[in-house]
Amino acid sequence: MTDAPQVTPVILCGGAGARLWPVSRRDFAKQHAPILGGASPFQRTLRRFAAAPMFAAPIAIVGAEGRFMAAEQAAQTGVAVEIVVEPEGRDTLAAITAAAALIARRDPAATLLIAPSDHLIPDEAAFAAVVAAAARAAANGDLALIGVVAAAPSTGFGYIRPGASAGPVGRRVAAFEEKPGAARAAALIAEGCLWNAGLVCMRAGEGLAEIRRQAPEAVAAVEAALDAATDDLGALRLGDAFLAAPRISFDHAVLEKTDRAVVVAGDFAWSDIGDWREVWAQSEKDAQGVAAEGPVVALDAHDCYLRADRRLVCALGVEGLAVIDTPDALLVAPLARAQEVRGLVAAMTAQGRPEAAQSARTHRPWGWYETIDRGERFRVKRLQVAPGKQLSLQRHHHRAEHWVVVRGTAEVTRDGAISLLHENESVYLSSGCVHRLANPGRIALEIIEVQTGAYLEEDDIVRLADDFGRA
Amino acid sequence: MTDAPQVTPVILCGGAGARLWPVSRRDFAKQHAPILGGASPFQRTLRRFAAAPMFAAPIAIVGAEGRFMAAEQAAQTGVAVEIVVEPEGRDTLAAITAAAALIARRDPAATLLIAPSDHLIPDEAAFAAVVAAAARAAANGDLALIGVVAAAPSTGFGYIRPGASAGPVGRRVAAFEEKPGAARAAALIAEGCLWNAGLVCMRAGEGLAEIRRQAPEAVAAVEAALDAATDDLGALRLGDAFLAAPRISFDHAVLEKTDRAVVVAGDFAWSDIGDWREVWAQSEKDAQGVAAEGPVVALDAHDCYLRADRRLVCALGVEGLAVIDTPDALLVAPLARAQEVRGLVAAMTAQGRPEAAQSARTHRPWGWYETIDRGERFRVKRLQVAPGKQLSLQRHHHRAEHWVVVRGTAEVTRDGAISLLHENESVYLSSGCVHRLANPGRIALEIIEVQTGAYLEEDDIVRLADDFGRA
Structure with a gap:
């Protein structure tokens, strides 16, 4: 041998x-x-x-x-x-x-x-x-x-x-x-x-x-x-x-x-964790067979998989159920029918529901952003920029942006001028101005971005330069 | 007679x-x-x-x-x-x-x-x-x-x-x-x-x-x-x-x-709409007995009450279930056990869960506010002030606030100086400054408030004057 x-x-x-x-x-x-x-x-x-x-x-x-x-x-x-x-x-x-x-x-x-x-x-x-x-x-x-x-x-x-x-x-x-x-x-x-x-x-x-x-x-x-x-x-x-x-x-x-x-x-334990029933099977469970992730209250629930990303999930008197809560979409289905979730997603895709394919948190090469609130003429996002990374140099035609740094340090380029923003500092970017957000620091940078304007979709962006080949 | x-x-x-x-x-x-x-x-x-x-x-x-x-x-x-x-x-x-x-x-x-x-x-x-x-x-x-x-x-x-x-x-x-x-x-x-x-x-x-x-x-x-x-x-x-x-x-x-x-x-139709089963009974239902409020996708669901305040709620293959989704808490329970929700709330109260008693949106005499995001040293709120109403004249010891007006017009008092803020304008309130927010206009005022600081609870407030007797 x-x-x-x-x-x-x-x-x-x-x-x-x-x-x-x-x-x-x-x-x-x-x-x-x-x-x-x-x-x-x-x-x-x-x-x-x-x-x-x-x-x-x-x-x-x-x-x-x-x-x-x-x-x-x-x-x-x-x-x-x-x-x-x-x-x-x-x-x-x-x-x-x-x-x-x-x-x-x-x-x-x-x-x-x-x-x-x-x-x-x-x-x-x-x-x-x-x-x-x-x-x-x-x-x-x-x-x-x-x-x-x-x-x-x-x-x-x-x-x-x-x-x-x-x-x-x-x-x-x-x-x-x-x-x-x-x-x-x-x-x-x-x-x-x-x-x-x-x-x-x-x-x-x-x-x-x-x-x-x-x-x-x-x-x-x-x-x-x-x-x-x-x-x-x-x-x-x-x-x-x-x-x-x-x-x-x-x-x-x-x-x-x-x-x-x-x-x-x-001969080793193996799972393709292919559906929620399998995730439940692989999870730690209490004496009632309930597997819970995140803030969960279960009262007289049995053999359930209860997953709370952020919000409190309360299950009362249910059995054999998967409850999967995420920031923008919730699934409730029997564990025994977990295989059919694929068909549900297909049906939602056919209906044109964006939640079928897009997560609340959008990952980008520089980090991620998430919409935390929106109204008729505004949208609020939280952005996280990884250390050493920067977004593209960009311009928007239809929206202005307010940035408030809530964690870390930001390097902000605005119409050619560069400034450093620390926690609790803010900057205003009028529509049309050429701007860039970078994280020059050693910890993640987080900002709250308040957008205002008549059109607030992602495609109102002109990229002038980009580290990730998107310009 | x-x-x-x-x-x-x-x-x-x-x-x-x-x-x-x-x-x-x-x-x-x-x-x-x-x-x-x-x-x-x-x-x-x-x-x-x-x-x-x-x-x-x-x-x-x-x-x-x-x-x-x-x-x-x-x-x-x-x-x-x-x-x-x-x-x-x-x-x-x-x-x-x-x-x-x-x-x-x-x-x-x-x-x-x-x-x-x-x-x-x-x-x-x-x-x-x-x-x-x-x-x-x-x-x-x-x-x-x-x-x-x-x-x-x-x-x-x-x-x-x-x-x-x-x-x-x-x-x-x-x-x-x-x-x-x-x-x-x-x-x-x-x-x-x-x-x-x-x-x-x-x-x-x-x-x-x-x-x-x-x-x-x-x-x-x-x-x-x-x-x-x-x-x-x-x-x-x-x-x-x-x-x-x-x-x-x-x-x-x-x-x-x-x-x-x-x-x-x-001899008239009457309901005390006392529990979710009764709400379901009083609601319009589809041929499968499903009553839906808000963005709901139901696939092979029967006799359910599905309520989505904001997020997408998807129910697959469930029967006789109440799914009640709100911004900060979710309930899943059989309609047949809707009466037991009272006991669930009592149990959560005993556990000290704030969601048992407090809504995500807090109503005040001047309007309401809602926390839309929070992190280690920051919190983001959306506030709505009714026309003609104003908050108390106040001060915080531990937090600074950034306000961005996203709808309507704000009258902002800051350390004695009064200014008008329009949509897409912002103001910074350092910790310790005496400030007040008022809506002098004819439509609701909405602002996004970004708070930063080491302590961000509601009790860090000193009210110096108030229209509602809270000073």
Whole structure:
């Protein structure tokens, strides 16, 4: 038995997690949302890799809209991560192909591990041990999946049926089983099938060669995109040739067709925290089965997940319910129907409700803002600017702004003049004036912005210069 | 048959309506809350009396904390109302005695109608006709109750058992029946019993005489309080002798003991809108039995009352549920357990939760304010000042304030200097400065106030002069 090689994690950061609405939204994907306590699933994933020396620095494949969020959350954890930006999401085949091709150009013999960014695996040591086994199984050029030993006959996952022995480690994949019904799921488990957790180990060069055999057009598109890749504010931005890659999953395009797939069983606690029922299952509960986050009062409530972002949530005499309260939207649904939240979000999207996709707090490369009040001709926002960051140099045609610094220090540019504003100081920006807000300090800057005018939407902005390429 | 005399309505504005939490709270009682659409129950009550010429200008008996709200809401309806302020609430015996004594001093032969401020009676003409009948029944000095023909075997109300004929109108009260169980309620209705709706007609002098027979100490306390009553900013404030009146209901102290009680049956739609189940019952519903107020998305929901003050409320797959969302607190409970909300509020009060009693929006004699955001050393409020009103001349030791006018015109006093601020103008008030905010205009004034400092509670205020007697 050889030592396991070092493994480069490839973290897939696509997907939005519509079933975890309203905490997760299109503009604030599940992997970045604080679903279970403080750290996001993406941050937990980073820490899981940082915890074991067998892992090299991870590569995160992210969409254009999530790139600053991924960088910011990685910075918070202190884990160095290489960020590869897709010009547009193309499902997992294109993302995995890009990672394999990128790593193969550096070292075809390198081993990589494809890993979703939004799963929960509390036992880091057990996880690392299974990855080490999978890496050994992939040493001969096979694509080595990690199949999780099923903890329950779940109908929400696909299953992997192990076949003949694949040598010292693992077994050949006999078949992939689609998401089953409940009875079928129990039967699959009895027959030794494993959950497909989306974890795949491969050697970069041989993995890429196998992808080329199954999906040559994806490799061609990705190679061209890598040839045209540019450094974009510290990330690697793939060229637009990437858009020629077919929009299909890696499972459908490669794993289900190849004869090089093997599976290594992993017997660790695992969850895709895919819906509120699963979040409830993974949460700490009281004797009545109630899991509460935030200010919650529960009276004679049973088996509920009660989540209060800010406001007080009171549940009286309810059972089996999810109550998810966020600053701008509330969800009430039975935990047993948590899977249907996706359909609810689709219905709201069809109705044109902005809450379907947009969070109350809007994240920007420099920090975030949130509308805290609005009236007929005014809007009030709270803005937070990260240390060292600045907004674009900008102008509004239709609105004036009052800024009051409530935390930290602001550097304000107004029609060419620069001044420092401290806590409890304010400045007025008339409509048409050219202005910029920067945080020159070491702590986060927070300001209250009162906008007045006849038109107060986000698109009344002329960017004259920007650190984030938006001018 | 004689013509009905003119009737002076006496509107009882005590009580808070804990079962309608979180819309109704101790500081924003049910009768003033927009429970069913725009107008409050108190305003609907005023309009009901204004609609029939048989009614004289009403008298409202209010607590000290509700007096400005009552005056403001009356002004909005355009109905002239005389406001009598209790120094402290003493239940209905004291309030009704005060009204009877006050009216008797002016005209002992006058007829009055005791009326709760928080009930729903949509058919104003039918109501007026029954009051006219009750007034005739009271012409001989009897206390004439209006008993509502029961629409369902409710367990939430007391019942009145009619006895022998009382002459041309009404019957003598044979007995009062306490709130019954469901089977007993059905039996009571079959036996001809009527709901006790708290509506009592009497002639002032003779009614007062009967109260004196049953509860002489109440009349003594109230007469002394009337002797010492003062004009208080346009209301009649009873003297502190009022506090000597026993704390007991008019029903217990007088109606259940007297032999002068008669009952006139009223066959009109009536509701005490006492809990969310009753609000749901009185609301317009869709084909699935869902009543929705505000921005609501309901998917496969049945028989629910869904109320969204501001935020989007989404209900998926729930049945028989009340979801009541307010800016600072949310309630989720089965409609069938709506009566238990009172116990929930008591539990929260015991836990010291401010949301149990205090609304997000705090009403003041000059208008209202609401905290829209807060952080470690800052708080942001939105204030509305009614036309012609002003706040106290005041000073804060620990906080500075930034005011931005977002609607209307402000007259700002700052350390003796007075200036006018228009929309989109701002002013800074350092801690310790003596300041005042007034609305000299014809439309409501709204400002955004950003407070900064180490201590930001309401009690950091020194009032130097005040239009409302608070200095």
